[in-house]
Amino acid sequence: MKSGLNNRYLRSALSFVVPLLLVGCIWEAVSRSGLVKPVLLPPPSVVFPRIAYLFAARTADGQSVLLKHIVTSLYRLLIGFSTGAALGVGLGLAMGSNRFIYGYFNPIISILMPVPGITWAPILVLILGFGDPTLVTVTFIASFFPVVYNTCSGARSVERDLLLAAKIMGASRSTVFFRVLLPSSAPQLITGLKLGLARGWRTLIAVEMIASALWGLGYMIFDAKEYLRTDIIYGGIIVMAVIFAVLEKTVFGYVEGKTIEKWGMASQIV
Amino acid sequence: MYEEARDSIRRFILFTLPLISLVLIWQAVCSLDLIKMLPSPLEVAKTLLRLSFQTQGGWPVLALHLSRSLLRVGAGFALAMVAGIAVGLLMGTNRYADFLLRPIFSVLLPVPTLAWVPILLIWTGTGDDTIIIAIFLGGFFSIAYNTATGVRSIDRDLILAAKTMGATRWTLFTRVLLPGSMVPVLAGLRLAVGYSWRALVGAEMLAAAGWGLGYLVFAARAFMAVNVMFAGLITIMATGYIMENLLVGSLEKRTVKKWGMIRI
Numbered sequence: 053m054k055s056g057l058n059n060r061y062l063r064s065a066l067s068f069v070v071p072l073l074l075v076g077c078i079w080e081a082v083s084r085s086g087l088v089k090p091v092l093l094p095p096p097s098v099v100f101p102r103i104a105y106l107f108a109a110r111t112a113d114g115q116s117v118l119l120k121h122i123v124t125s126l127y128r129l130l131i132g133f134s135t136g137a138a139l140g141v142g143l144g145l146a147m148g149s150n151r152f153i154y155g156y157f158n159p160i161i162s163i164l165m166p167v168p169g170i171t172w173a174p175i176l177v178l179i180l181g182f183g184d185p186t187l188v189t190v191t192f193i194a195s196f197f198p199v200v201y202n203t204c205s206g207a208r209s210v211e212r213d214l215l216l217a218a219k220i221m222g223a224s225r226s227t228v229f230f231r232v233l234l235p236s237s238a239p240q241l242i243t244g245l246k247l248g249l250a251r252g253w254r255t256l257i258a259v260e261m262i263a264s265a266l267w268g269l270g271y272m273i274f275d276a277k278e279y280l281r282t283d284i285i286y287g288g289i290i291v292m293a294v295i296f297a298v299l300e301k302t303v304f305g306y307v308e309g310k311t312i313e314k315w316g317m318a319s320q321i322v
Numbered sequence: 323m324y325e326e327a328r329d330s331i332r333r334f335i336l337f338t339l340p341l342i343s344l345v346l347i348w349q350a351v352c353s354l355d356l357i358k359m360l361p362s363p364l365e366v367a368k369t370l371l372r373l374s375f376q377t378q379g380g381w382p383v384l385a386l387h388l389s390r391s392l393l394r395v396g397a398g399f400a401l402a403m404v405a406g407i408a409v410g411l412l413m414g415t416n417r418y419a420d421f422l423l424r425p426i427f428s429v430l431l432p433v434p435t436l437a438w439v440p441i442l443l444i445w446t447g448t449g450d451d452t453i454i455i456a457i458f459l460g461g462f463f464s465i466a467y468n469t470a471t472g473v474r475s476i477d478r479d480l481i482l483a484a485k486t487m488g489a490t491r492w493t494l495f496t497r498v499l500l501p502g503s504m505v506p507v508l509a510g511l512r513l514a515v516g517y518s519w520r521a522l523v524g525a526e527m528l529a530a531a532g533w534g535l536g537y538l539v540f541a542a543r544a545f546m547a548v549n550v551m552f553a554g555l556i557t558i559m560a561t562g563y564i565m566e567n568l569l570v571g572s573l574e575k576r577t578v579k580k581w582g583m584i585r586i
Contacts (some may be wrong), residue, residue, distance in 0.1 A: 068425045075426055092445055159337045160344055166562030167555065168520040170527065174543040175551050179359050250432070258436035258524045277440035285440050289433055296432035
């Protein structure tokens with residue numbers, strides 16, 4: 053029984069790693085064979101040591117260079133996303149439970165939502181200057197819209213009967229809110245948070261390239277471009293892929309396990 | 323008929339009233355001078371008109387920026403759609419392709435689209451190529467991934483039934499696999515329209531030479547032309563709104579809603 057379980061984990065791990073190793077080998081072969089200029093496509097045997105080198109390299113104040121880029125980006129993401137998510141969930145639930153609030157904010161949100169967050173960057177640079185205030189504000193804007201949109205549509209799709217049943221049985225407004233409205237809209241709310249985090253992350257990296265601020269992963273790869281350091285760019289892309297995958301798995305894996313999975317509601321795939 | 327017209331007018335008014343109030347708040351913020359550099363809505367409207375009437379080579383400037391952006395996003399998205407649906411169907415129908423590609427996709431999905439731009443700038447330089455490839459990358463992964471998931475979720479019995487009754491591969495593809503996976507495919511397309519649009523504006527800021535809405539907004543910063551930036555923003559907003567709601571919405575109405583696969 054136990055070995056069967058181990059076997060299954062091993063198999064799923066292998067089926068994940070083997071194709072990636074295969075791609076790594078092809079990549080190595082292509083760039084070693086000289087089909088593509090090594091400057092354009094350095095092999096993995098150069099890129100991965102470069103990541104390790106960046107990790108080991110120290111800044112003037114003794115921090116790891118790569119870690120400082122990562123931590124700076126994550127810190128901006130944390131502040132931008134958490135404020136965007138808090139406001140998004142709040143407004144989304146308010147819109148979902150009140151017709152007038154919905155009527156007022158729905159047109160505004162549906163017209164502002166398709167504006168790519170990055171469009172605000174040059175404008176905010178003029179108002180707030182280069183650096184953290186601009187980067188965090190753009191991340192906030194980018195995260196806010198998916199969260200508010202999904203929270204609102206989740207709260208609006210709560211079955212009327214459930215709300216009425218709770219009210220008939222004498223539930224107070226706060227009980228209805230915390231015991232019915234919030235749990236029923238949880239799957240879509242979490243989908244919104246996931247999308248919001250992804251959107252905030254993507255936008256932050258992009259804006260770090262535009263509103264250059266000396267630190268951050270986006271700045272790292274855009275700066276590397278100036279010196280044709282493709283190994284740093286590919287390394288940066290790999291680091292970004294790993295960081296976001298880990299972030300999403302741990303944060304949302306935990307949240308979903310505590311809420312909608314425990315309540316037996318399926319989570320949507322995005 | 324009369325009722326219907328009155329209803330749609332009413333809905334239009336209810337939709338625009340909050341927007342008008344927003345513009346009024348914006349005007350108030352400007353009049354009180356709360357945010358430095360913020361242009362008033364009137365100035366932005368004037369700039370918008372100026373950009374749409376001022377011509378260069380016989381064409382209005384704004385139309386030139388807009389058409390260049392639309393061509394790029396159209397080309398990039400069309401490529402992403404064709405390649406994404408093809409790869410997705412392959413992954414959905416072929417076990418080996420799925421085994422090989424799925425892990426690669428799940429690793430590449432969380433990479434911000436614009437992170438590819440520095441590499442593309444080295445490969446293909448500034449200009450249309452880089453922007454179109456960035457748009458392609460923005461849309462491709464989500465279309466392929468969702469198509470694969472969609473095909474996988476089709477009831478096996480339907481496929482077997484079609485095969486038993488002698489359907490050719492082509493019939494199976496056009497009559498079972500494609501319509502059967504339409505809900506997730508369209509979800510993927512809808513997401514991809516957004517991704518491509520975002521990739522366009524970002525890539526135009528980083529890689530455009532001369533034309534494009536993203537370039538318009540970005541280049542205006544050098545001249546501190548906040549009016550032009552807001553005019554560009556409003557054009558981007560309107561275009562994005564039309565693409566996301568009318569284009570994808572009407573495609574949904576023609577397919578999955580007509581077939582009764584989703585309600586609302």
